[in-house]
Amino acid sequence: RKEVEQDPGPFNVPEGATVAFNCTYSNSASQSFFWYRQDCRKEPKLLMSVYSSGNEDGRFTAQLNRASQYISLLIRDSKLSDSATYLCVVNSGNNAGNMLTFGGGTRLMVKP
Amino acid sequence: GAVVSQHPSWVICKSGTSVKIECRSLDFQATTMFWYRQFPKQSLMLMATSNEGSKATYEQGVEKDKFLINHASLTLSTLTVTSAHPEDSSFYICSARDRAEPYSNQPQHFGDGTRLSIL
Numbered sequence: 101r102k103e104v105e106q107d108p109g110p111f112n113v114p115e116g117a118t119v120a121f122n123c124t125y126s127n128s129a130s131q132s133f134f135w136y137r138q139d140c141r142k143e144p145k146l147l148m149s150v151y152s153s154g155n156e157d158g159r160f161t162a163q164l165n166r167a168s169q170y171i172s173l174l175i176r177d178s179k180l181s182d183s184a185t186y187l188c189v190v191n192s193g194n195n196a197g198n199m200l201t202f203g204g205g206t207r208l209m210v211k212p
Numbered sequence: 213g214a215v216v217s218q219h220p221s222w223v224i225c226k227s228g229t230s231v232k233i234e235c236r237s238l239d240f241q242a243t244t245m246f247w248y249r250q251f252p253k254q255s256l257m258l259m260a261t262s263n264e265g266s267k268a269t270y271e272q273g274v275e276k277d278k279f280l281i282n283h284a285s286l287t288l289s290t291l292t293v294t295s296a297h298p299e300d301s302s303f304y305i306c307s308a309r310d311r312a313e314p315y316s317n318q319p320q321h322f323g324d325g326t327r328l329s330i331l
Binding site: 201 | 246248253254255256257258261303305315317318319320322323324325327
C-alpha cells in the first residue's frame with residue numbers, strides 16, 4: 101500500500117464548477133499535511149497547509165480527518181488557471197525531520 | 213522570499229556520460245537539502261537527503277554509487293548521475309528547508325528541476 105494515495109483523475113470540470121479531491125495516508129504518526137500544486141514540467145508549489153480544524157484560502161478549502169487518515173481539498177468557482185496536478189503531501193516525522201512524502205497527484209482540467 | 217536555484221534546467225547527453233546537477237539556496241543557509249526524482253505521470257520520489265558536511269542518506273533502492281551527492285557548503289548541494297543510461301532519464305528536483313520560516317508556511321523550497329534526457 102502506498103503511504104499517500106490519491107485518485108489520479110483526470111477530473112474534467114467546466115469553469116465555475118466546484119471540485120473536491122481526496123487523499124488518504126497510511127502512517128498514523130504523520131504530523132503535518134499539505135496540498136501542493138504542480139504544473140506540467142514545473143516544480144511543485146505549496147498551495148496550502150492542512151489543519152485539523154480545517155482551513156480556507158479564498159476559493160480553496162482543506163480539511164483533515166486524523167481518525168480516518170483522510171485529507172481533502174475543495175476548489176470552488178474553478179478557473180481555467182486551476183488546471184494542474186494537485187499533490188497531497190505528508191510529513192511523517194517531526195518538524196526537524198522535514199521529510200515529505202508525496203501522493204501520486206490528482207490531475208485537474210478546467211474547461212471553458 | 214527564499215529561493216532555491218537549480219542548474220541546469222535541461223540536459224541531453226549520450227549514454228555513459230556523467231551529469232552534475234547543482235542546487236543552491238540563494239538567500240538562506242540549508243544544512244539539509246533533498247533530492248527527488250519524478251518519472252512521467254508519477255509523483256515525486258525522494259532519492260536522498262543531503263547533509264552539509266556529512267554523507268547523504270539514501271532511500272531504499274537508490275544506488276549511492278550511481279547518484280553521488282556532495283553537500284560541501286551550507287548553500288550548495290550537487291547530485292552527479294554517474295555513467296547515465298536512458299533509464300536514468302527523468303525530472304530531478306531538489307529542495308531545501310529555511311529554518312527561519314515557520315514549517316507550516318513553507319516546509320521546503322523547491323528548485324525549478326532538471327530535465328535529464330539520456331540518448
